[in-house]
Amino acid sequence: xxxxxxxxxxxxxxxxxxxxxxxxxxxxxxxxxxxxxxxxxxxxxxxxxxxxxxxxxxxxxxxxxxxxxxx
Numbered sequence: 001x002x003x004x005x006x007x008x009x010x011x012x013x014x015x016x017x018x019x020x021x022x023x024x025x026x027x028x029x030x031x032x033x034x035x036x037x038x039x040x041x042x043x044x045x046x047x048x049x050x051x052x053x054x055x056x057x058x059x060x061x062x063x064x065x066x067x068x069x070x071x
Contacts, residue, residue: 010069014048017041019070022061 010018013036020030027045031038045057054060064070 010048010051010064011044013040013044014051015064015069017044018048018061018064021045021057022065022070 016034017030020033025033027038027041030036030041034041045060048064049055049057049060052060052063054063061070
């Protein structure tokens, strides 16, 4: 599976969480803003990092921004 295939499969919650992380929100702030349990946010971010082949959240945010998946 290529990077493009994985990127195409990023879900709405994964993109939303990456976008919030890009704005400096903590996981707790994401939970308060979205009313989604922090465990679900953690899973979404972990899955986004896996799909973007990123070693950490900062790298995932940078890759998503460079690919214009988030703004």
